[in-house]
Amino acid sequence: MQVKHGHPRRPTVGCFLLSVIGYFAVSTPLLYCRTFSYPVINNARIPPVSAKPYLTLANGETTLLLNAGQGTTGTRTIMEATCRVGIPSFHYLFSCGPYQSFWTKSDEYLGQYNLVLNEKRVLHEKLMEHWLFYRECAYPRKPSWWQQLVGKPIIDCTTNRLEEVLKENKMTLIELLKQPGSFALHDSPYPYFLDYMLQLAKGGDATNNLQPRSITLMLSERENTIWSSRRIGEHQEVPVCKEQFNEIITGSSSSVEGDFYYAGAFDLIACVEQARKQDPPPRLVSNILISYRGLQDICDSRKSHASQCHQRLGEINASAMKDYQDRVRQLYKPAYTINLWDQRFTTAEIAMDIYNKLSKLQNMVNRVEMVMRGGPDDGKLLPLISTLESKSEELAP
Template identity: 25%
Template sequence: MPRTRTTRVLAVGQGTTGTHTIFNALCALGVPSVHYRQECNTGSPCRYTKDRSLAGAVKHVPHVCGAEGLELYESKNVVRMRAMYDAAKEFVANKRDCTRARHQHLCNVTGNEWAAAARATVSALARDQLSLTDSPYAQMPSLLLSLPELVNTSLYVNSLRTNATEWATSRVREHNSSIMCRQEVFPNGDRLDLHACAEACGPNVFGDCLVRYDDMPLEALAGAYERSASRLRSSLQKLPWQRRVLTVDMFTTRIDTKKVSDLIQQAHSRSQCAGTACINGRGSSLSVASHNVLMTCAGADDEAVGCAALWPPTPPDLARSGGFQGGQSLLTSGNQLEHPPRAIVVTIFKKTRLATLVQFLEYYRLIGASRVVLVDNNCGYETGRVNRILAPYIHGGFVKLMTEYRCLKPGERTAEGDVFAETTVMRWAASKSARAGDLVLFLSDDEFLVLKDPAWSLPMLARQMHAERVCAVHVPWKQFGSGGHRCQPNGSLLRNFQSRGPLLHELTPTDADAMLEDAHNAKINPPFKGKPLFLWQLSKTCATHLCSDGCDFADFTVCGYPNGTFDNRSVGTKSSDQATKLTRSAVCPPLLRNQMVGTFINHYAYQSAAAWEEKKERGRVSDLVDRRGPVPFEYNALVDGAGFSKTSERISLLSPAKPSLQSCLRRLLADGVTTSRELLATGQTDRLGPTLPAFHQVAEGGRGEKRHEIKTDAGGEERHKIKKAAPCP
């Protein structure tokens, strides 16, 4: 990893949280780094030298090479900061007797003097381009997060331990002379933050405002650590997009230096961009634990029991064997709508969790689909269970199961000679049920179309498209991440996964290009694509992601994304690439646009860390290269519960005469089983608690910390805000 203006790493977690492992990882990457009395990659020789930087005092600093080729650092700024920290510790240890102190000239400094000197010294260190991973820097998060020369160019590594008592026990055992603020000096602040403590101490002697760790009751020290960690996470969440945050927990899941190096390098690669415009989700974090999915997770689905028996009967023309036949039309000779259009959803599934498949079916029936055509690409995977679970949907006519492509890989041929190619197969499957003029959706089984208005439905959307002469409309993705889940939680995807990545308009062009490049390198879905919804046989050659060739009739048009324009990034390429633009796309007509602004496809492509590993292992249903890497940390950047809240509202709008159906749908789509032990230790273990309503998500410890939230205004535009969440019940 080259040394550049953006390679500086600042460990803002307290000591005894894995800071030395972070230091070793940086050393292995060739980054100039300091860990208290050790340094690496600075070119310092192993020798004795003199340093006259401390107010004229002559100090002999021994430089010896450590066991790993590490050396003591001789920078005057590092020596000065360490001396200030040691002097404060000596003052407390010597019970205010400065005659016994090594740094007598620093013994009686006031809090104001110590805070000002710390600020000046750390500012100087910013110019040295050094990575700082230990005390006293880790004990001054408020300073490290407030200096523009650091904030604009640093990667913050938040090393943490989720068990505060274990941390306190270990810290007292190994570093009993460490210091913190007295309760009476800083009763409502972060007592482990020395810079904030010095400012609170003011004109008083700084040492009088401090207490040693081993003079504190263990439970009080643990409580101080919990509050400090919570405040730090809250502060990191307030950093704007340019900042980088990497959350590391090396104790919940044991990891080694190599894995930490990989994570830092991954985060660093995202900070190599023009100016200060680097990507990072507001409050986003990447947990090391997500890389180590070799954990024990329950392999079975939760119960995959749907609501098929509770729905009204399917119309006879769909319920009969074979459904609609290709070639039928809903249109008159003048291309006017003669019969109500229906919505046909087509998907190919392979080793999909059956509970997820049932949710997919029930969700699309809830929003008005008349049929879901399922193309089975499994090869012996729970065939009996698949048939049993789908039987009531098939019998009722809502599902048509196509088995011709079982056990085929992309490019292979069926017995009839047909090639297995994703778009070709989907068009073939749609032709078995859709009439000309029906609304068709080519979707994956983890894509949930969330209409802006919960009272709207797919048939209403189809009628509006006909009325305004639109043959296809493009709907953008929202890419959802792991939500902090290590193992796959039972219950609703909409409920359990409410952390997503940024949309295209929420990023600068440079940031968007960087995310696209990361996605390309990992062979995962481009982050800013979407899917078209199109009228069957009225649009020319719609593929799974684009309808770029216009409509079959001159008075129809293709409607672009809601803002009416296409960017190359919208089709999955960087702005510098020469991608085919959708020149035939038009601005949506006004009534349709009113509904489509605020309509998205929630794409739950990643889900839990374990589910993502399973998905990578099972392979694709297309001929694309297999996916790589962990769940992208940008996709946990923003909290967005719109899909869950709108689905809950839609269920409540069902006829009160069908309480059993409402109850069944709530169980599948509006309830979630989420426990803290299933979540990654990213400091967000309570924010998806099942008892909390949407947009009422609580930060750690139930202390009502601020959270990032998405709201939709009257015009359908999304707005970002920080709200004050209520305490945990």
């Protein structure tokens, strides 16, 4: 049978209008129907409008739950757990905030709660925007033909721009620490600013009207060798401090200043400060930072020695992770530590464990149910754990 091949029909204005009408006629009612299926808030005390529109602890105190764990240690799971405790949380491109069912759309208190939370979300998203700058500039991709034609890079990856971004990051972190209420921060970029944030929270900053801030430090851990392999393989665009991997880049072993190495490959501010000592000073971000993809490309270029280079890369990365985790444990003594890789736990079990071990959370006021924001799970309800039950058995350390 002969098949005739003709020109494909181009979409018309009528088709476009039909698709728009179909969206509003079908999709929108389905979204509203979904709100009917959500359960009414359980175990949540909805305070009067006069109450503070955010989560507080006893006597109006607040705390910031800061997870110092590097990515690929279960930070996303732990973020869902803090959400289920009733704590607004942020993790990379995701967050959770107060859930408003169809029946509470006009609730003024929940509206105020979300309004205050949006201020935190704006600051978090600004930090994430700059985190993507570090990722893109650490090992820039080869420009496309049209970029070469224009002759000007889309992103300014000079060290001058790096200094500007780093200064903006510091101010944004100060504003984030000023935010009222209790909330939680997980994953990058926060571990890369850990020392800076803890020092600010402890002493405050009179110049920028920042009062000392209570921080409850958490640490999600993982065995460093396994972590290194997974991190390099699955998150190739993550930036690390270039000096830590000088052996991979130059092909010869060299000692790095002891204190700086101890700070690890994951301290962005220390990395930039160390780079300022170079003579001549670096011109590009890629002279200071490098991504795992860049390090892998260097190893691939070693040809007959590529496998040894990749093995050594994994060892150096694992060593940096071990130093980082040891440093956090010894210097800052986290209030809560968990390793999710020895055995499996549900988010409800982790949430209850956090609630049981962090006694200050047992006096939370204005605790409401959270819903996931961002990503494929947007709109996912995160049911509150019941705090009325007796304490369950704590997870094994």
